[in-house]
Amino acid sequence: MTAELNQSRAATAFLLAGLTTAILPLLIQLPLLVGLFCAGLLLWRFLHDMGRVPLPRKPVLFGLLLLVMLGVFQHFHTIIGRHAGSALLICLLCLKLLELRTLRDVSMAVQLAFFSILAGFLFNQSIPAAVLMFAAVILLLGALLTFHHARAGYHSTAAVEKGHIAHAARMVLYAVPLMLILFVLFPRLNTTLWSLPEDASQGQTGLSGTMSPGLVSRLSNSPEVAFRAQFDTAPPDKLLRYWRGPVLWFFDGFTWSAPDSAPLLITTPVLEQKRNKISYHITLQPHQSTWLFALDMPGAVPDGALMNDALQLLSPQPVSKLLKYRVDSYLHYVLPRQSDRPNITFLAVPRHIGPQTRRLVQQLQRQHPAPEAFINAVLDHFRENDYYYSRTPPLLFDDPIDEFLFQSKRGYCEHYASTFTIMLRLAGIPARVVTGYQGGEMNPLSNYMIVRQSDAHAWSEVYLNDKGWVRVDPTAVIPVNRIENPADAVRLRPGLIDVSRYVDREWYKKTLKQFRFAVDVINNHWNQWVVGYNEKRQRSFFDIIGILEFGWYGIGYLLVAALSLVTLLIGFRILTLQRGKSDPVRRIYRRFLKKTARRKLYQAPTEGALSFAARVAERFPAQRTALLTIAETYNDLRYGHPDQDALAELRQAINNLRLTP
Amino acid sequence: MDMNRQQITRLHQVIEQAGQIILGKQTAIKLALTCLLARGHLIIEDLPGMGKTTLAHVIAQLLGLDFSRIQFTSDMLPADVLGVSIYEQTNHRFVFHPGPIFANVVLADEINRSTPKTQSALLEAMEERQITIEGETRSLPDPFFVIATQNPAEQIGTYALPESQLDRFLMSISLGYPDAESERKLLAATDRRDELLKLTPCISHGELTLLQQQVKQITATDDLFDYIQAILNYTRQSEQFVCGLSPRAGLALLNAARAWAMLDDRDHVIPEDIQVVLPHITGHRLQQVEFNAEQSVAEKLLAIPIP
Numbered sequence: 001m002t003a004e005l006n007q008s009r010a011a012t013a014f015l016l017a018g019l020t021t022a023i024l025p026l027l028i029q030l031p032l033l034v035g036l037f038c039a040g041l042l043l044w045r046f047l048h049d050m051g052r053v054p055l056p057r058k059p060v061l062f063g064l065l066l067l068v069m070l071g072v073f074q075h076f077h078t079i080i081g082r083h084a085g086s087a088l089l090i091c092l093l094c095l096k097l098l099e100l101r102t103l104r105d106v107s108m109a110v111q112l113a114f115f116s117i118l119a120g121f122l123f124n125q126s127i128p129a130a131v132l133m134f135a136a137v138i139l140l141l142g143a144l145l146t147f148h149h150a151r152a153g154y155h156s157t158a159a160v161e162k163g164h165i166a167h168a169a170r171m172v173l174y175a176v177p178l179m180l181i182l183f184v185l186f187p188r189l190n191t192t193l194w195s196l197p198e199d200a201s202q203g204q205t206g207l208s209g210t211m212s213p214g215l216v217s218r219l220s221n222s223p224e225v226a227f228r229a230q231f232d233t234a235p236p237d238k239l240l241r242y243w244r245g246p247v248l249w250f251f252d253g254f255t256w257s258a259p260d261s262a263p264l265l266i267t268t269p270v271l272e273q274k275r276n277k278i279s280y281h282i283t284l285q286p287h288q289s290t291w292l293f294a295l296d297m298p299g300a301v302p303d304g305a306l307m308n309d310a311l312q313l314l315s316p317q318p319v320s321k322l323l324k325y326r327v328d329s330y331l332h333y334v335l336p337r338q339s340d341r342p343n344i345t346f347l348a349v350p351r352h353i354g355p356q357t358r359r360l361v362q363q364l365q366r367q368h369p370a371p372e373a374f375i376n377a378v379l380d381h382f383r384e385n386d387y388y389y390s391r392t393p394p395l396l397f398d399d400p401i402d403e404f405l406f407q408s409k410r411g412y413c414e415h416y417a418s419t420f421t422i423m424l425r426l427a428g429i430p431a432r433v434v435t436g437y438q439g440g441e442m443n444p445l446s447n448y449m450i451v452r453q454s455d456a457h458a459w460s461e462v463y464l465n466d467k468g469w470v471r472v473d474p475t476a477v478i479p480v481n482r483i484e485n486p487a488d489a490v491r492l493r494p495g496l497i498d499v500s501r502y503v504d505r506e507w508y509k510k511t512l513k514q515f516r517f518a519v520d521v522i523n524n525h526w527n528q529w530v531v532g533y534n535e536k537r538q539r540s541f542f543d544i545i546g547i548l549e550f551g552w553y554g555i556g557y558l559l560v561a562a563l564s565l566v567t568l569l570i571g572f573r574i575l576t577l578q579r580g581k582s583d584p585v586r587r588i589y590r591r592f593l594k595k596t597a598r599r600k601l602y603q604a605p606t607e608g609a610l611s612f613a614a615r616v617a618e619r620f621p622a623q624r625t626a627l628l629t630i631a632e633t634y635n636d637l638r639y640g641h642p643d644q645d646a647l648a649e650l651r652q653a654i655n656n657l658r659l660t661p
Numbered sequence: 662m663d664m665n666r667q668q669i670t671r672l673h674q675v676i677e678q679a680g681q682i683i684l685g686k687q688t689a690i691k692l693a694l695t696c697l698l699a700r701g702h703l704i705i706e707d708l709p710g711m712g713k714t715t716l717a718h719v720i721a722q723l724l725g726l727d728f729s730r731i732q733f734t735s736d737m738l739p740a741d742v743l744g745v746s747i748y749e750q751t752n753h754r755f756v757f758h759p760g761p762i763f764a765n766v767v768l769a770d771e772i773n774r775s776t777p778k779t780q781s782a783l784l785e786a787m788e789e790r791q792i793t794i795e796g797e798t799r800s801l802p803d804p805f806f807v808i809a810t811q812n813p814a815e816q817i818g819t820y821a822l823p824e825s826q827l828d829r830f831l832m833s834i835s836l837g838y839p840d841a842e843s844e845r846k847l848l849a850a851t852d853r854r855d856e857l858l859k860l861t862p863c864i865s866h867g868e869l870t871l872l873q874q875q876v877k878q879i880t881a882t883d884d885l886f887d888y889i890q891a892i893l894n895y896t897r898q899s900e901q902f903v904c905g906l907s908p909r910a911g912l913a914l915l916n917a918a919r920a921w922a923m924l925d926d927r928d929h930v931i932p933e934d935i936q937v938v939l940p941h942i943t944g945h946r947l948q949q950v951e952f953n954a955e956q957s958v959a960e961k962l963l964a965i966p967i968p
Contacts, residue, residue: 605966608933639882640929 010161011146012049015106016042018139019097022113023090025120025129031075034087037068041094048098055098064095086119106147110140125531127523134172141168174574177566185559187552188535206287207435209246211458212255213396213404216414216435220391220488222453225285226437227293228524230448232279238439240331242296242459242471243451245436247310253350254400256418256433258310265307271299272468274330283527284323290314293436293451295329296471302327310432311335311469322532335468346430346463349422354401357419361426371429371464375472378423382416383477385409389416390484410484413438413475417458420474430463434471445514446521454487584647585637592630592654599659609634620659629653668872669926671864675723676924678860682719682853683712685843691924692834692941693720693808698876698920701831701913702787702807704772704945709812711836717768717808718857724869725862726765726804731783733775739782743792757794762786765802769809773819780822783807784829804869824946831913832938833945872923879919880929887968888932889914892939895965896947902958903948914942932967939963 020042027035047053056064068091069079076084093112100106117133142165149164206219206226227243229235248256278295292305292313301307302325306314315323360381368377390410396403401422404415411419417433424431438457440449459473483489533541542548547555593603596616603612613631617624633650636642672694679690693716696703705713714730721728731742744760761767762783769783786792787807791800809830812819827833839847850856889911897905906914918934925934940959947958 606936606964608931608936608967610931610933635931636929638884639931640880640927 009049010158011143011150012045012100014139014143014146014161014165015100015109016046016097018136018143019093019109019113021132021136021139022117022120023093025124025132026086026090026116029123030083030087030090033071033075034091037071038090038094041097045097045100061095061098064098065092068092068095082122086116086122089116089119103147103151107144110144113140127526138165138168138172141171144168174570177570178563181559181562181566183533184538184541185555185562187555188533188538206285206453207245207289207291207456209248209289209291210255210257211248211414211418211433211435213393213400213411213415213418216412216456216458219453219456220412220485224453225520225523226287226451226453226455227282227284228448228450228527229440230281230283232281233277235442235449236276236278236295236331240295241438241440242457242473243293243437243440243455244296244298244312244434245293246291247312247432247434247461249310249346249432251348251350251353251418251422253353263309264314265301265309270336271297271330271333272336273334274299274332276331278329278331279326280329281324281326283524283532284319284325286320286322288318288320290316290318292319292323292325294327295331296434296436297330297333297335299328299330299333322527324528324532335470337466337468338463346432347425347428349425353399354405354422354426356402356406357423358426360405361423365427371427371462374427374429375424375462378420379472379474379477382420382474383479386482387411387416387478388482388484389413389475389478389488391488413458416474416478417460420472421460424460424462432461434459434461438473443517443520443524445517446524448524450520585634585642585650588647588651588654589634592634592657595654595657595659616659623657623659626653626657630657665872665875666926668864668868669923671868672872672924674863675720678723678863679716679719682856682860683716684846685839686712686716686836689834689836690716690720691921692832692938695917695920695924695938696832697724697804697806698873698923699831699913699916700804700873700876701917702809702829704827704830704833705808705810705835706813706833706945707810707835707837711838713808713810713836714768714770715853715857716836717766719860720806720808721766722857722860723863724766725864725866726806726869727802728766728768729761729764730768730770731761732770733772733779735774735776737775737779739779742779742782743786743794746795755795757797757799759799762792763799763801765804765806767805767807769807771812772809773811773821775820777820780820780826783809784826788829804866804873824948827945828907828909830945832917832941834941876916876920876923879922879927881915881919882929884968885930885932885935888935891965891968892935892962895962896943899961901950901954901961903950906943906946910942910946914938917942936963 023038027038044053044056048055068088072079072084072088072091076087078084079088089112093109093116096105096109096112100109113136117136120129120133145164145167146161149160206224207216246258248258250257250259277299280295282293284292292302292315294302294313297311298307298313301313304316305325306316308314313327364377364381365374368374386409388410389412391412393404393410393412393415394408396408396415400415401419404411404419421431421433435456435458437451437455438459439455440451442449457475459471459475461469462472463469480489529537539548542555547558550558589609596602596612599616599619601616601619603609607615609631610628613627617627620627630650630653633646633653637646637650676687676690676694680687683690693703697720705716707713717730718728720726740760742760742762744758744763746755746757748754749756772780772783786801787805790803790805791798793799811822838844847853892914893906893911896902899905914935915930917938918930921934921938922928922930927934939962940957943958943962949958
């Protein structure tokens with residue numbers, strides 16, 4: 001007997017569908033070329049199953065293998081790591097499809113597919129990913145069942161094949177309680193189990209730690225959630241929702257950055273004046289960098305976080321998984337004055353930059369020598385001239401400051417922040433750029449605020465001798481009518497414009513918005529309770545249900561006990577289901593078997609009902625007729641012409657049977 | 662089915678009367694009739710002198726069928742079986758002289774003594790139920806029932822039938838030695854040949870054909886198919902057999918079981934029917950890998966649980 005693969009069209013269809021579902025979350029994270037390659041291989045296999053094309057020979061497969069290795073290495077410059085490894089995995093998995101010859105190949109492909117589902121969770125742990133996982137597992141199990149079924153030579157119909165999917169779904173359903181127990185009770189580790197080298201080439205959506213023209217506006221259309229904030233106090237006024245992020249002070253003529261990591265503060269700066277305290281939690285989406293966000297200005301450093309002397313909150317490690325922290329901020333504050341005036345770092349301007357701007361600054365400075373007056377003059381310049389706030393500003397090339405200020409006059413927040421900061425520096429006022437988010441939307445269905453990537457913003461911070469560092473947002477002076485995008489207008493001028501003009505009147509848009517909020521509520525809970533279920537949360541959960549005092553050993557025993565109990569329950573359920581599934585004939589007949597079993601007479605698996613009845617009749621000759629009637633009626637019901645009367649007859653005969661010698 | 666009760670009762674008479682001549686072989690007689698009802702052919706593997714000819718003759722006699730016997734030898738040609746056209750001087754044309762195969766019940770004695778050529782002439786005729794000679798197709802009589810006998814192959818001068826040919830026989834039985842009581846009766850009895858010739862048919866030609874048609878209408882439910890498939894799959898997957906049972910063997914199993922159920926006066930097949938005919942359907946079809954296996958094929962197959 002060879003293990004030759006018994007071809008079943010449905011079986012390969014299930015396999016292909018399951019595989020596609022399994023690798024989908026990975027494909028969207030990987031270069032398009034990988035997706036096209038895999039789609040090509042899947043199509044090849046599909047056409048083969050339709051009887052159109054042959055499978056490739058060994059040398060072709062080998063060539064494709066080399067191509068994959070080279071391609072992956074060429075693109076990622078490595079073949080290990082999260083992205084390169086996943087790309088390699090799914091390419092090879094799809095290649096495996098072209099040499100499915102035996103059942104063993106199929107099992108292997110399915111196992112690889114399971115592995116790629118796991119790999120998918122390295123990228124995406126959202127609800128859709130989890131749903132896809134279930135779908136993929138069910139399809140793959142269904143495929144396995146169908147292959148084995150065909151291999152065993154059973155007759156297959158469309159109904160039978162559908163039944164396999166249902167069967168697979170049942171198997172997954174039975175596994176769910178075990179999954180939940182393991183998830184809740186299995187000890188969580190404080191760190192991630194594996195640490196994968198991150199590929200340098202992969203950018204994450206979000207702030208990048210540098211700022212150049214076009215970099216923030218790139219985010220303006222991204223509805224991705226940056227973080228969510230849950231307030232213990234009333235949420236801040238819309239105009240004051242400045243979420244402080246990376247602070248940048250080095251300008252090379254085009255890009256702002258913070259090249260030397262600023263020294264960390266040992267003690268938190270004591271705000272000289274503080275009012276309007278806001279207490280809140282932030283649940284930060286992973287962004288692979290170290291910075292944390294807080295409302296301007298945090299009064300203290302959250303547990304486990306750091307702060308540098310640019311007053312930026314930092315995490316000790318890159319935020320690679322969902323991070324939750326608690327902050328208290330003061331909306332109105334005065335920072336302590338520094339003992340020495342900020343040095344040249346905050347005054348440097350590349351020499352070749354902005355000859356025209358320099359002239360403008362000199363002219364304004366002559367008219368307004370005092371720093372505060374100068375700042376207002378610059379802001380007035382933006383306010384009174386035709387400067388527009390635009391998501392699609394013209395590209396700037398050689399001198400972004402001059403080109404923006406005198407030619408294009410259309411810019412996103414980074415243009416304004418950058419130009420404003422440079423102008424102040426040229427006037428001898430220390431200034432720096434702060435990036436972060438501005439705005440945020442309360443979810444009306446639940447009590448938290450969503451801050452999206454599209455809320456990304458940049459503003460300036462200016463050092464005034466008597467006030468310390470002060471926030472100035474040059475974008476804020478652009479009149480509403482010069483804000484090109486209504487969404488930006490609503491965001492930046494919440495109080496100043498008639499919002500109703502921009503509110504969607506169509507019911508479907510309203511519904512859609514409502515629906516989005518609802519989805520976000522669910523996502524938030526998912527993040528808090530599933531993705532964010534870490535060691536700390538596990539401990540507090542154990543505390544709530546009162547098992548924390550058991551200690552880890554006790555919880556270990558509890559885990560084993562719970563798993564055993566659930567397995568037993570499921571086993572029992574499967575057994576009773578199988579009995580229940582059997583038709584009433586078998587159920588009634590089983591009563592007969594119970595009666596004979598009491599007399600130590602058991603029907604052998606190979607014994608027909610009639611032969612068994614005859615055997616029983618030898619022990620109990622008085623009941624011979626009754627026994628034979630039972631067997632004949634049973635046979636008639638199962639192998640002859642079932643009818644209700646016969647069933648009643650069988651029940652009657654079995655109930656009346658008394659096995660007494 | 663009720664309308665056939667009469668005919669089935671007559672078949673029971675056939676079995677009973679045959680049993681008086683071939684003593685102690687009720688089951689073998691019943692199996693032979695089963696094979697006939699299922700429109701199959703029978704192969705008897707046994708030593709000479711066990712009553713094979715008598716069995717064939719008795720069945721033919723009791724069913725009112727004509728009977729012929731072909732003794733196969735190594736120098737036999739197909740024409741000796743099928744018939745031959747001979748030129749007749751008087752009317753100047755060839756006239757076909759039908760061979761011994763033109764009979765309802767044909768006993769092909771010691772079929773493995775003849776050459777493969779002659780064997781296949783017979784086997785083809787069995788399968789097609791017609792023969793073609795010199796471009797002319799002639800139907801064989803209906804019912805057409807071949808009982809072939811085969812000596813154990815170890816004897817010298819035999820051409821054993823290959824498995825593919827054996828597959829054309831629906832069932833195989835072997836008569837074996839009679840038990841002591843039957844043997845004594847046999848010794849004490851008068852000449853059986855006279856008794857045999859005195860037998861009168863119990864059933865008419867038409868009734869027999871009707872019964873053969875009715876066999877196909879015996880009910881077999883899905884539950885029964887499960888059992889048959891379990892058996893077929895077992896033979897195909899187990900490493901113990903040289904090759905598994907063919908689909909034709911599966912059909913043979915079902916049809917034989919139907920005929921047996923009919924003889925048992927039942928309108929549906931039950932697993933016991935399968936179990937009775939199973940050894941006779943698979944005996945000549947399945948070959949074990951292991952030469953002197955501990956368990957016979959039948960024992961292995963009967964150990965498959967009924968689903």
